[in-house]
Amino acid sequence: MSVAELVDGILNKKRRYLARLISLIEEEDYDAQEVLSQLYRHTGKAHVIGVTGPPGSGKSSLVTKLTAEFRKRSHTVGIICVDPSSPFTGGALLGDRIRMQEHYLDDEVYVRSMGTRGHLGGLSRATSDAVTAIDAFGKDIIFVETVGTGQSEVEVIDIAHTILVTDVPGSGDDIQASKAGIMEIADIFVVNKMDLPGADKKVTEINAMLDLDPREREWRPPVLLTNSRTGDGIPELVEKILEHYKHLTETGLLEKKGLQRSRDELDQLMKYKLTQELSHKLQGRPEYEEAIKLIAKRKKDPYSVAEELIAEFLFSESR
Amino acid sequence: MSVAELVDGILNKKRRYLARLISLIEEEDYDAQEVLSQLYRHTGKAHVIGVTGPPGSGKSSLVTKLTAEFRKRSHTVGIICVDPSSPFTGGALLGDRIRMQEHYLDDEVYVRSMGTRGHLGGLSRATSDAVTAIDAFGKDIIFVETVGTGQSEVEVIDIAHTILVTDVPGSGDDIQASKAGIMEIADIFVVNKMDLPGADKKVTEINAMLDLDPREREWRPPVLLTNSRTGDGIPELVEKILEHYKHLTETGLLEKKGLQRSRDELDQLMKYKLTQELSHKLQGRPEYEEAIKLIAKRKKDPYSVAEELIAEFLFSESR
Helix, strand or coil, X not given: CCHHHHHHHHHCCCHHHHHHHHHHHHCCCHHHHHHHHHHHHHCCCCEEEEEECCCCCCHHHHHXXXXXXXXXXXXXXXXXXXXXXXXXXXXXXHHHHHHCHHHHCCXXXXXXXXXXXXXXXXXXXXXXXXXXXXXXXXXXEEXXXXXXCCHHHHHHHCCCCEEEEEECCCCXXXXXXXXXXXXXXXXXXXXXXXXXXXXXHHHHHHHHHHHHCCCCCCCCCCEEECCCCCCCCHHHHHHHHHHHHHHHHHCCHHHHHHHHHHHHHHHHHHHHHHHHHHHHHHCCCHHHHHHHHHHHCCCCCHHHHHHHHHHHHHHHHCC | CCHHHHHHHHHCCCHHHHHHHHHHHHCCCHHHHHHHHHHHHHCCCCEEEEEECCCCCCHHHHHHHHHHHHHHCCCCEEEEEEECCCCCCHHHHHHHHHHCHHHHCCCCEEEEEEECCCCCHHHHHHHHHHHHHHHHHCCCEEEEEECCCCHHHHHHHCCCCEEEEEECCCCCHHHHHHCHHHHCCCCEEEECCCCXXXXXXXXXXXXXXXXXXXXXXXXXXXXEECCCCCCCCHHHHHHHHHHXXXXXXHHCHHHHHXXXXXXXXXXXXXHHHHXXXXXHHHXXXXXXXXXXXXXXXXXCCHHHHHHHHHXXXXXXHCC
């Protein structure tokens, strides 16, 4: 498929073109950049919802139930499942197919898994590009769901307008601690599996923690109870998600977030392209290979050599 | 402290100078680079041992016991505890102080915690620099211990000569799966808490998995049983670690690993410096700020703008 065909196919809502573009994104194919560049002006309409929380807190089934509820309200939905701990995408994909089978025949729902290929930084880059692609494809709601709660998840989820942090009754203190970075980014807390003992206690705990937060904020993250098996609490959660989006719009925060995302995206892309170009220039050059040997022998140090090579790279470029 | 004082202090084995340097590394202070550049030729002597595995597999106590055994054999030891999921270093530090109290008064053991400040890529960069600092300080053995088993841990631990992957009896299939990336990098498997039921079964499982590995290799990772509470199996593990190092030396793999690490380090540093310089150049420039606004409004796309700004950056640099 040519760049033009891909752009056309996606704007005409052909699923296999979207699937192909996301594969190109994952493969870091240069064409993907060109397609995304042309699709970009068709984006900015989707409401991006991040979902994170500890393993076992039912994120996947929560997203499935939320999707059903959004579909009832005639919203189209895209879902990106991100697993920073997995270098594989195939396995997760199979799992998704099984769990998402209720939506699998619904043409208005698009599901895609992404794992870490190569460097971690690449995953948040690729996820961001996949959101752009699905946004251009015309989905109203885009879920970005992660498997765990590490720092890498925070980076990946950072592109969302609304962030849900899930938890379950009775989860211990060690989980609390590991979520330190996650708590701060939550827009809505979801205590899932509300039928388990200790659900109300968990709500109280999260609220107590929010009371301790010294930051002034216009939106205090609400804490909602859900059961992603039975669907209890799901309509209320959808209402709250839409309310948050309305809040973002009315307070001008949506515009502010959009500016911040544009800044982050531009910076990320510049860094990405610059280092790609640098690698390309240096690969196989004798003075580069020689320098590596001298560093290994401790005859030179990498800090000085890096300075020298960069100066040379910047200089040679302009001629 | 000046750069010269720091270099002198560290080469003269003054602990507080080492502590100060690692703080500068964490703060991404420019002086740190200068100090490391001067220290670099005094490095390359330490045996770097990575320790990773699922939470609860007793990595910390294993490292504590291994440290005691190495001290018995008159090796000096440095320990870096890395927590990619935590943006904080303070909390972990307190925990380390408690658990490492048996070594706390031993001047030949240096313990340091590192968390994620800002971007994840920064953590593997900072850990690598901290290893360089402790190596120059003269420690014979440097442990790099991580809290979890994600892709970020793989990146951080990648700098080690010998990698221990810990596990415990009875851990389930889901843990197995999440360790996919970790299994491949193991030089030695340690089934800790060998007093728990199922220890032998776990050893058999890991060996069965190794049998399935199609790669030809000169070193088949051995699977050892330990009890990091009682110390059972610890001397045997130390023997195996030293044996692995000997294997690396004799087969020329140590030199090969050294070259690879030099290459990675140089590449990482160049990327780091290049993007630092780019950020510095662009910050606050009107055309950069204007471009961000146009991207947010979808009047321009970040992919093309990134190309333009980079071309300009590379050009303006040489004049």
